[in-house]
Amino acid sequence: METTYGSIRGASGKIAYVFEYAGGVFELMGRALKLVVRGKMAGAMERKAIIEQIESIAIRSLSIVVLTAIFSSMVMTVQFAVQLARFGAKEYVGNVVSLSLVRELGPVLTALMVGGRVGAGISAELGSMNVTEQIDALRSMGADPIQKLVVPRILATTLMLPLLTTLANALGVAGAMLTARLDSGVHLSYFYHSILQAVTVQDFVGGLIKTLLFGFVLSAIACYQGLITRGGTQGVGRSTTQTVVITSVVTLISDFVFTKVLLEFGM
Amino acid sequence: MDAPFIEFRDVKKAFGERSIYDGLSLSVRRGETLTIVGGSGSGKSVLLKMLIGLLKPDSGAILFDGVDVARASEEELLPVRRRISMLFQGGALFDSMSVSGNIAYPLRVQGLLGEDAIAARVGEVLSEVGLSGSEALSPDELSGGMKKRVALARAIASKPEVVLYDEPTTGLDPITTRRIVELISAIHERAKTTAIVVTHDLASAFFVSSRVAMLSERRTSMVLPVEEFRRSSDPAIREFISAMPMAEVAP
Ligand SMILES: Nc1ncnc2c1ncn2[C@@H]1O[C@H](COP(=O)(O)OP(=O)(O)OP(=O)(O)O)[C@@H](O)[C@H]1O
Ligand SMILES: [Mg+2]
Numbered sequence: 001m002e003t004t005y006g007s008i009r010g011a012s013g014k015i016a017y018v019f020e021y022a023g024g025v026f027e028l029m030g031r032a033l034k035l036v037v038r039g040k041m042a043g044a045m046e047r048k049a050i051i052e053q054i055e056s057i058a059i060r061s062l063s064i065v066v067l068t069a070i071f072s073s074m075v076m077t078v079q080f081a082v083q084l085a086r087f088g089a090k091e092y093v094g095n096v097v098s099l100s101l102v103r104e105l106g107p108v109l110t111a112l113m114v115g116g117r118v119g120a121g122i123s124a125e126l127g128s129m130n131v132t133e134q135i136d137a138l139r140s141m142g143a144d145p146i147q148k149l150v151v152p153r154i155l156a157t158t159l160m161l162p163l164l165t166t167l168a169n170a171l172g173v174a175g176a177m178l179t180a181r182l183d184s185g186v187h188l189s190y191f192y193h194s195i196l197q198a199v200t201v202q203d204f205v206g207g208l209i210k211t212l213l214f215g216f217v218l219s220a221i222a223c224y225q226g227l228i229t230r231g232g233t234q235g236v237g238r239s240t241t242q243t244v245v246i247t248s249v250v251t252l253i254s255d256f257v258f259t260k261v262l263l264e265f266g267m
Numbered sequence: 268m269d270a271p272f273i274e275f276r277d278v279k280k281a282f283g284e285r286s287i288y289d290g291l292s293l294s295v296r297r298g299e300t301l302t303i304v305g306g307s308g309s310g311k312s313v314l315l316k317m318l319i320g321l322l323k324p325d326s327g328a329i330l331f332d333g334v335d336v337a338r339a340s341e342e343e344l345l346p347v348r349r350r351i352s353m354l355f356q357g358g359a360l361f362d363s364m365s366v367s368g369n370i371a372y373p374l375r376v377q378g379l380l381g382e383d384a385i386a387a388r389v390g391e392v393l394s395e396v397g398l399s400g401s402e403a404l405s406p407d408e409l410s411g412g413m414k415k416r417v418a419l420a421r422a423i424a425s426k427p428e429v430v431l432y433d434e435p436t437t438g439l440d441p442i443t444t445r446r447i448v449e450l451i452s453a454i455h456e457r458a459k460t461t462a463i464v465v466t467h468d469l470a471s472a473f474f475v476s477s478r479v480a481m482l483s484e485r486r487t488s489m490v491l492p493v494e495e496f497r498r499s500s501d502p503a504i505r506e507f508i509s510a511m512p513m514a515e516v517a518p
Binding site for chain 2: 143144
């Protein structure tokens with residue numbers, strides 16, 4: 001009896017926490033959008049902060065995004081080539097790989113990598129600013145931490161994720177082409193034509209729209225997690241890990257939802 | 268006598284089960300320097316943070332020049348926060364910015380000065396705290412005492428009407444302590460600034476302040492002019508003073 005009751009209470013506590021957390025993230029998103037719409041991000045200090053964040057995201061995530069894109073597309077090419085060869089359809093490897101890359105793997109893997117790398121960085125930064133009273137100091141000067149710290153990070157991530165994904169797509173396709181040529185003897189020009197045949201502008205744009213949404217959601221989560229960090233350096237460590245877990249889960253789940261919705265619109 | 272500039276009225280504050288203040292009342296006059304003393308964990312930092320709305324009391328009123336800070340929204344707090352600045356106990360320097368970036372920040376937020384004037388002001392306050400030429404250093408290149416002085420420079424850069432000093436001299440050597448104490452009282456003389464100083468260092472307290480408030484039992488148990496505080500025969504005050512060897516070398 002005791003344990004059943006305890007675990008039910010534990011479970012309801014966790015559910016309540018999830019709702020509270022999601023509510024907090026949505027509220028933060030709302031406040032961020034309001035600041036952008038009201039033109040509060042156009043000042044010199046804000047523009048400088050946004051550019052700094054764009055640079056820091058590029059530095060943090062470029063190598064990992066490039067590495068992930070090239071190797072995952074190479075593996076995919078090898079796998080598909082073997083399976084398709086069983087049906088005598090090895091030539092279609094270009095269609096299959098480029099389509100899955102542009103529609104799914106490019107956006108999702110890039111979001112997962114950026115969520116891990118950049119998201120964790122954001123939470124660690126804001127979290128340690130929080131526990132060392134830097135955020136209090138900012139507020140004490142009459143500055144809004146959402147405007148000065150959160151929105152630059154959200155804007156920069158939302159802008160950078162589609163760019164990084166485009167890069168990942170391009171490098172991934174190039175990697176797949178070379179692998180198909182060296183590993184399965186599919187000609188480069190043949191591969192190239194099958195991409196043109198398989199991938200439409202809608203596929204590409206649909207993938208990028210997803211990354212815009214991913215970028216917005218995962219940076220908002222990372223910022224929120226930073227702002228609720230308590231408990232000194234240990235708390236910062238916990239927050240960072242939590243961001244990696246939450247952004248990954250949310251990316252995977254929202255990918256399913258976004259994909260369904262975009263398909264309704266023919267993308 | 269005119270209404271107090273800053274007034275805490277029957278303030279109650281608890282964190283969870285733990286009550287920090289239970290009926291705190293305190294008033295500060297315009298232009299005076301009030302020192303707050305009290306044991307570690309008695310809520311001195313909490314008191315300063317409540318005054319600028321970083322923490323909200325559970326009940327009671329906190330008036331600053333007629334505005335009830337306890338009930339003000341973040342938006343309504345903006346003008347209050349631009350008139351009051353705070354030196355945080357741990358410095359709270361922005362570690363992503365250089366020393367000059369830190370000191371310039373409140374000035375940039377206010378947006379009243381151009382970049383040239385800001386740079387000049389940064390140089391000026393840095394020399395006041397004895398750190399000329401360290402504009403380009405980053406906070407992690409500074410010693411503890413230097414951090415404290417940069418934080419002090421940042422707090423006074425915008426020439427605020429009220430400065431809250433949370434332990435401005437803790438951890439500094441005696442010479443620097445003296446220098447900071449003199450600086451605080453010079454700023455006060457020159458600009459008629461109102462100040463609340465939290466300190467364990469009674470010698471400094473006696474030098475800079477006009478009155479001393481002592482915190483105990485979750486309220487300010489006593490508020491006395493400096494001379495009376497020094498001579499008081501109240502057992503709590505005597506105990507506090509005798510535990511502080513520095514008190515005997517007060518100027
Ligand atoms: N944000 C907070 N959340 C929970 N508890 C807090 C918070 N801020 C302060 N406290 C608690 O309130 C009490 C008073 O804290 P405060 O920092 O004001 O003490 P203090 O008088 O400044 O002490 P010290 O002289 O050591 O700086 C402490 O027990 C502290 O744990
Ligand atoms: Mg304190």
